[in-house]
Every structure is written in C-alpha cells, then in structure tokens.
Amino acid sequence: MGGLLKEIYKSRTLYLFISPFYILFLVFSVFPIFFSIYLSVHKWDGIGDMTSVGFNNFTYMFQDPNFWQALINNVAIWLLANGPMLICALIVAFTINLSITKFKGFFRIAYFLPNITAMVAVVIIFQSMFGNEYGLINFFLEKLGLDKVAWFNTSAGVRVVIAVMIAWRYLGYNAIIYLSGLQRIPKDLYEAADLDGATMFQTFTKITIPMLRPIILFTVMMSTIGGFQIFTEPQVLAGNQAPYPGSETIVLYMFREGFVYQNYGYAAAVSWVLFVIIGLISVLNWKVFNKSDD
Numbered sequence: 001m002g003g004l005l006k007e008i009y010k011s012r013t014l015y016l017f018i019s020p021f022y023i024l025f026l027v028f029s030v031f032p033i034f035f036s037i038y039l040s041v042h043k044w045d046g047i048g049d050m051t052s053v054g055f056n057n058f059t060y061m062f063q064d065p066n067f068w069q070a071l072i073n074n075v076a077i078w079l080l081a082n083g084p085m086l087i088c089a090l091i092v093a094f095t096i097n098l099s100i101t102k103f104k105g106f107f108r109i110a111y112f113l114p115n116i117t118a119m120v121a122v123v124i125i126f127q128s129m130f131g132n133e134y135g136l137i138n139f140f141l142e143k144l145g146l147d148k149v150a151w152f153n154t155s156a157g158v159r160v161v162i163a164v165m166i167a168w169r170y171l172g173y174n175a176i177i178y179l180s181g182l183q184r185i186p187k188d189l190y191e192a193a194d195l196d197g198a199t200m201f202q203t204f205t206k207i208t209i210p211m212l213r214p215i216i217l218f219t220v221m222m223s224t225i226g227g228f229q230i231f232t233e234p235q236v237l238a239g240n241q242a243p244y245p246g247s248e249t250i251v252l253y254m255f256r257e258g259f260v261y262q263n264y265g266y267a268a269a270v271s272w273v274l275f276v277i278i279g280l281i282s283v284l285n286w287k288v289f290n291k292s293d294d
Contacts, residue, residue, distance in 0.1 A: 039268040046264050057269035067270070070253040071277075073159065073246050078227035080163035086219055089171050090212075093178035094204060108179070111172030122165060123236040130161045155246025162233050162247060170226070174219050181215035182208065217289040221282055228278050231255065250274050 008015065040057060042050040061067050096107050114122070129136045130151040138148040151157035185208065193203045209216075234247035235255070243252065250270065258267030 036268040036271060039265050040272055041269075042265045043263075044265045045262040050265070053265065057266045058273070060266070061269060061273060066248075067250075067253060070248050070250045073155070074228055074230065074249045076159050076246070077163050077166070077230060077249065078224070080159060081166040082220075082223040082227050085167035085171050086174055086216075086223060088167070089174035089219075090178050090216075092171065092175040093182055094208060096175070096179055097182040108176060111175050113172065114169050115173040117169070119169075119232045120236055122169060123233060126161060126165050126168075127237060130157075152244050158234075158237075158244040158246040162230070162237065165233050166227075166230065170223070174223070177219055178212065178215060181212050185211045213289060217286065220285050220289055224281050224285055225278055228274060228281070250277075 039050075041052060041054055043053045043057075044050045092111060095101060096104055096111075101107070131138065132148070132150045132152055135151070137151075141148060149157060151161050189207050189211075190203060193207060198206070228249075229251050230249045231251040234243060234249055234252050237247060238244055248256075251274070254267050254270040254274070257263045257270060
C-alpha cells in the first residue's frame, strides 16, 4: 500500500492534469446514481425535507394503472418501430454493399441524414403529414378512395405515428452499422457461393446473416435501450397539451411525476424499475441472438 501511495505521489502532476475528468465524472455520473437509489425510498418535492417511505413508492407504482398503460404504450411503440426498422436497415445495407450499386457514398449520406436532423423539426413534419384533417397521408388515402384516418384520436394511430418517426430517424444509422459489418465479410465467401450457383436470397440468409450476428446483436441491444427511453417524440408531439392517447411512455411518465408533480422520490423509483426492465430484455436479446459459446 505504501509503495502504491509513493508511486501516486511521484506522478502527482500527471494525476492532477487528469483529475478534472474524474471529478466531473464522480459529481455528474456516479453521485446521481447512488443518490437516485437513496431518493427512490423517500418522498421529496425538491425543496422540503425528505421523508422515508420505504418501498411505498414501488408498491404504489405497481398498483398505478397509469404506469402499466405507459409500459404497454412503450412496448407497443418499441415493437412497431424497431423490428421493421432493423430488418429494413439490413436490407438497405445489403443493397448498398452490392457490387452493382453505384453512388455508394451518396446513399450512405442520404440514409444517415435523418439521424442528425433536429428532432423538433422531424416531429413537426410528421405531425403535418399525419394530420387528421389536412395531413398528406390522409390526402393520398382520399385519392385512393379510402376513408381518412384520425391518427391522433386513437392509441393505435398515435403509436404508429411515433413508431414511423423513430424508424425513419434510425434506419440510416443502423444501416451504416450493418454496412460496416458487411464490408468486413470476406469476399471469397460470396465468390464461392456464386460459383456454386447460390441465389441472392441464399447468399443473404446463409452467409450475410450468420456473419453479421454480432452486429445484429449490438443493434438489437441498442434499439432496446433506446426504445425504452422514448421521450422527445411524444413530448414534442403533444406540446403543451395533455399527452395523446397511447403516447405516454415510461420516461414521459417519469418526467411528469418528477418535474410536473414534483414527486422526485417516486420518479427515482420509476427510473430504477425502468433500468431493471431494460436489463432483463437486454439479457433476453443476448440469449436469443448470441449463439456462440464465447
């Protein structure tokens, strides 16, 4: 122990220069984690004294129908958005990676642009597209002889709108990740498959998918984490109004409890339940997609 302290003292100048990062990390990352654990078993409005309530916050949460509705909304949006989006992203990446595809650089930039577009602007555009009366989608539905859809009047319609926004925003991001994985697959495998007379579909299912399994696992895990942290889309979509039916996610529910109703202890409890949910689903994804013994 004495030798370690002596080495630290000898290198004190170096430690002094790197200390700002670790101090900020402890203050803004580590401390909030432990404080939220402490806060989750207390009742606090952010100003007055804290009152210990034990596990009452968790008990009330599991009895609150609003929490379960938010969880159902979250799962529905996550399934609607991430499943089709990841499949389409893989197809897009595979198409761009084909030798016959020209202007690969242009397509990479074009598909990635939605990911760096301001979320507020995206929500406004989609709100106009899916408008109940004068939206672009309903305009085309009428041209096809179909009835208008009141997208923002039903839970199912609102979930579809939010899911489409998420899928549009992150399709290019995941396609670029898949493309980087595709470019690491040895071309010899595709050439051998071509010599054996394999079709494009067989090449895709027998070579591309197995070789991309680690990348697919990564994108599924990240989509799971992001899918249960949906906040900006429903928040900006509703604006200052009450949430649209079917739009209140767990993070939005937690935000309202903490920063609107000043139930900071209860909001901290919700955050830890959300952490457990994400952890369990991530482990399930790992078991499903990770077939190796590594």
